[in-house]
Amino acid sequence: MRRPVPTIASAAVLAVLTLAGVGLAGCGSSGSTSAAPAASASSTEAVTYPVTQDGTTLSAKPTHIISMSPTATDMLFTIGAGSQVIAVDKNSDFFGANAPATTPPADIDAFQPNAETIAAKNPDLVVLSDDTNKIKEALVKLKIPVYMAPAATTIDDTYHQMTALGALTGHPTTAAAAVAAEKKAIGDDLAKLKPRTKPLTFYYELDQTFYSVTSKTFIGSLFGMAKMTNIADAGNASNPYPQLSAEVIIKANPDVIFLADTDCCQQSAVAVAKRPGWSTIGAVKEQQVVPIPDDVASQWGSRVPKLLDTIVTESNAAPTS
């Protein structure tokens, strides 16, 4: 007999999924542009091996890389290591600013990773964002180098992971250029920000049951960079991914609503306006409900400047409250 009591476990699963953004990033918006520079797939840089980054040591330049994370896939192609990637996970659908005509097969399940399946491809580097089912330990036992690129909590984490992947894959210069370009793009975005006497308030929606993010998250920090006030920060400080009550959202009356559940959950400005009581919210009345592709919203790779540009643009467009 199945009982719904394990909703705690379900909640944990949802929280983890939401937190990591893994796998939920797979839907939609392929082919978006990023602010990172175009990297030549055939670029070669003189790198002396062995190279060690964050505990991962490679004795030679990897030529058979497997990416188990959509963000890592984005980063690998952005830093010019795309030609060395032989396979990616099923949710990887963005291959940097200049996607190659032929992309590697996306046939690996990152949610239920199988060490034998991965080992059968003879990789010399596997990039993970989550150690699901202790896959890292299994791969290490098979003498397969593993680099962990967990979900970023700050923009500096993004820069660090791109730099580390550049060093490991033999593209340190291209990676440094990509980081510099991303920093510049973010700086340019923030320079466009119009000053306001009163900060805009916003609600960021992860799903239609009102899971949100606080400013302690990576995505939340981007809104902080844009000088916006997060209505989710008023709650439990220890939970970076709270489920807000609908009445709290209505009472908070945010100036802008960002929807990161347009792909997963078919939410839209129209759907939001139809929710009970939501027509009284300023963001709905002023049509400041902004859809963000789920994958762009949940990754911390080269499309961060694009996301920040959306935030700044909507901030500038919002009427003065």
Next chain:
Amino acid sequence: MTGPGRKAPATPGRKAPAKSVAPIGAVEPVHAVEPVVAVEPARLRVRWLAAGVGAVVVAVIAGLALGPVGLNPGGVFIELLDLLPGVHLHSGLSASEQAIVTQLRLPRVCLGLLVGATLAVAGGTYQGVFRNPLADPYLLGIAAGAGLGATIAIVGGHAFAQLPGAGGSGTPIYVPFVAFIGALVAVTMTYALGAAGGTARTPAVLLLAGVAVTAFLTAGQTYLQQRYVETIREVYSWIMGRLTTAGWHDVLLLLPFAVITIGVMIGYRRQLDVMSVGDAEAESLGAHPRRTRLVLVVVASLGTAAAVSVSGLIGFVGIIVPHTVRLMAGTSYRVILPLSALFGGAFLALADLGARTLTAPDEIPIGVVTAFFGAPFFIVILRTSRRL
């Protein structure tokens, strides 16, 4: 349950068994002559009925007056009066506060009452039908069927959204309907499987069939979730309970099912008392246990399926509430079922209040609240009572 010297009629024109009825359970206790359970009256006492109504009133008032947003109770009261036809009052609440009262709290409280009452009465009915104290509304695979149905609907919605010309939008509005169908299919499978091999649909066989169907359908749901992992977030949102997003649409959807199924189940309360002595003895008293069991299983399943389809899966209500009523007010189904409707509704409405206020402005999944508060409360009741 009939008490000494109070031979209440089991069915119109028939007499209930003279001896006291043993408490529900698949196995007769060795000391079945213990008269403890027989001292309870079979009829519903007015004080317990008043207590049940009082619990509902308290739950409604608290559910409307309290919440993560502090509102003036007087303003809330006036706002509710303003909803009455011909009444035009100014509550002093802002537009957003009015929306909170009339479009969020009120439908949520109403849905909590309906879902709680339906699940509690269905739980009590299942316990009586199967003579098993562990029976709950999800016994025959309803949760698994509804979960699989919801998953199919959500996965199908995503697939539809990707079709050319579909406009890139799935239609999750039909999720409750497909969940409802899934729940009914599960019960039908259980009932069919219960008769497989030529055996009679005894309670034990039906329970085992329910376990098998639940395992089968859960495996199907798990496979779909893994196969279409992009939908997993929405599926879990549904499973964790949907009172969070409840509106009047959900209330109106459930209302007819809840009223009819609860009414039918309570209408069969006397037959359940007779059936508690066993099929053979019930038949000797002129009852029709097989027919009654079929009717009640269908009706309880229908009500549960309807509740689950709009609320998601909320546990413990169907177990805790009937047993608590049984322990406190009496072991007759003439007492258990009506009071379960009242206390079940009040319990879930209050649990929902806890879900939205305990960690405000954050919410807690309501299933967590029903388990966290319901289980310890039930243990206290067990320890302080001699009856089960």
